Amino acid sequence: MQKAIEIENLSVYYNDVCALSDVNLTVLEKEFLGIIGPNGGGKSTLIKTILGLIKPSSGSVKIYGKEPGSEQRILGYVPQFLKFDRNFPINVMDVVLMGRLPAGCPLFHRYTKEDREIAETMMEKLGIHELKERQIGQLSGGQLQRVLIARALAVQPKIILLDEPTSSVDSTSKHQIYELLKKLNEEITVIVVTHDTEAVSSHIKSLACLNTRLFYHGAPELDNETIQQVYGCPVELIAHGVPHRVLKKHEGDE
Amino acid sequence: MLEAVFKYSFLQNAFIGSILASIACGIIGTIIIEKKIVMMSSGIAHTSFGGIGMGYFLGIEPIMGALVFAVSAALGIVTINRKSRENTDVLIGMFWSLGMAAGVLFIAFTPGYPPDISSYLFGDILTVTRTDIWIMLVLDAIIAFTLISLYNILKAYLFDSEFSSVVGVKTVFIEYLIFIMIALTVVILIRVVGIILIMALLTVPPACAKLFTYDLKKIILYSILFGMLFCFAGLWMSYELQIASGASIIIIAGLIYLFLRIVTRRKLRNIV
Numbered sequence A: 001m002q003k004a005i006e007i008e009n010l011s012v013y014y015n016d017v018c019a020l021s022d023v024n025l026t027v028l029e030k031e032f033l034g035i036i037g038p039n040g041g042g043k044s045t046l047i048k049t050i051l052g053l054i055k056p057s058s059g060s061v062k063i064y065g066k067e068p069g070s071e072q073r074i075l076g077y078v079p080q081f082l083k084f085d086r087n088f089p090i091n092v093m094d095v096v097l098m099g100r101l102p103a104g105c106p107l108f109h110r111y112t113k114e115d116r117e118i119a120e121t122m123m124e125k126l127g128i129h130e131l132k133e134r135q136i137g138q139l140s141g142g143q144l145q146r147v148l149i150a151r152a153l154a155v156q157p158k159i160i161l162l163d164e165p166t167s168s169v170d171s172t173s174k175h176q177i178y179e180l181l182k183k184l185n186e187e188i189t190v191i192v193v194t195h196d197t198e199a200v201s202s203h204i205k206s207l208a209c210l211n212t213r214l215f216y217h218g219a220p221e222l223d224n225e226t227i228q229q230v231y232g233c234p235v236e237l238i239a240h241g242v243p244h245r246v247l248k249k250h251e252g253d254e
Numbered sequence B: 001m002l003e004a005v006f007k008y009s010f011l012q013n014a015f016i017g018s019i020l021a022s023i024a025c026g027i028i029g030t031i032i033i034e035k036k037i038v039m040m041s042s043g044i045a046h047t048s049f050g051g052i053g054m055g056y057f058l059g060i061e062p063i064m065g066a067l068v069f070a071v072s073a074a075l076g077i078v079t080i081n082r083k084s085r086e087n088t089d090v091l092i093g094m095f096w097s098l099g100m101a102a103g104v105l106f107i108a109f110t111p112g113y114p115p116d117i118s119s120y121l122f123g124d125i126l127t128v129t130r131t132d133i134w135i136m137l138v139l140d141a142i143i144a145f146t147l148i149s150l151y152n153i154l155k156a157y158l159f160d161s162e163f164s165s166v167v168g169v170k171t172v173f174i175e176y177l178i179f180i181m182i183a184l185t186v187v188i189l190i191r192v193v194g195i196i197l198i199m200a201l202l203t204v205p206p207a208c209a210k211l212f213t214y215d216l217k218k219i220i221l222y223s224i225l226f227g228m229l230f231c232f233a234g235l236w237m238s239y240e241l242q243i244a245s246g247a248s249i250i251i252i253a254g255l256i257y258l259f260l261r262i263v264t265r266r267k268l269r270n271i272v
């Protein structure tokens, strides 16, 4: 299978803070990769480096063999939504249309009929079509999250990267979002940062554990030793409520 | 006053100047509020005082000096800010004071009588000349053209620059462009309300507009109209009562905002 993303010896520093150290990771086409790790573990940094928003301090990232940012419309991005201004005067339709923005800065750009149709299709897919005229400040967390996913899909990407897409939604929405990702995964590569261990166990095909360094990448089964290494804290804190498939059973553990 | 407007060219200039200033204000005021760069803009405005001083010192049009300083400050602030996001406040403070200090020094070293700089600090719309009008017109045209031709892209950038960058928008270019437009706006407004009072004329019109709409296009449009209202009312007050025009405009803007705020009772969203 073709390599969608190839990361070699990647390190990223913010001034003196080392966010990622010597990460090697290959993501195959149509993989469904979950990334877990503690807060500040560099998950968002890794996503942003793949997107070309952050330049590697050393090492390299290749998307289908090319530098990030050199090819448009391959990557769809769903940011961690805490980060932005919900009071901004923009409605749902216009947010989703952002996925249709052209590369560069062409003068007098207007969205085409096709752009609008694609945006509408994506909104329907996410069940937010009736909200299209709403200002985004008037949406619930779950609805806003769907808007952001619709926007990423409007790009019609080959790879979609989601940064904690379910951290602020109720469990029904959470389930729906993962079902949708699973369906999308039939066509495209999905990379999702999550703290949601349930999703990890039942949906993803492979798992990466990140805490500055990449501690694990493989099948979504982990032993306690790795977990302890990654999170650097007693296993019980993490293992609490985690389904069996995620934490490989150790004798007498449960 | 109306007959006077037809009679005196200085009043005509003031009138046209008000309209031109309001256009720049409505567009750029909305942008800096939504992008939350009001303080950076204020820094650019104050730095431009250095240019006024330099203009006198070199014997060139002070407003051209202001243009040079404002654009340089804008480019400097974006460039340094891009490299180290965390020191933004310090950076603004430095540009702000250093710019003003440079202005004072330039003026001190200017031979002959010290010029009256208060019209640059506090504005005097009644002294706007034909030359000023032409400069304002050109700068306005640049700002309006930029807004109209890049509207979708600017809106996307203001809302979420990261995502825009991912789909291939040249966000660095857009950021510089916005800061240059802020510098141009500062220059347009210096003659009308003066360096010290610029920020109010940039922020109050969008603040009023946002009481009535959630639509970015309408916020800009209403801001322009509010700006005109403030300028005309201030101009009238200044003319009738023989008081400084810049201060009149700003006081009226503030009072109208307060009034609207109470009448509409709608929560102001971004600001405050």
Ligand SMILES: Nc1ncnc2c1ncn2[C@@H]1O[C@H](COP(=O)(O)OP(=O)(O)O)[C@@H](O)[C@H]1O
Pocket (backbone or CB within 6 Å): A014, A017, A018, A019, A037, A038, A039, A040, A041, A042, A043, A044, A045, A046
């Ligand atoms: N813009 C930034 N400037 C400086 N340090 C940052 C910045 N963004 C993240 N960091 C630091 O980098 C590390 C990794 O952050 P992040 O990638 O956001 O982690 P995660 O998404 O896993 O919580 C943290 O220590 C964080 O404090």
Ligand SMILES: [Mg+2]
Pocket (backbone or CB within 6 Å): A043, A044, A045, A080, A163
């Ligand atoms: Mg994060």
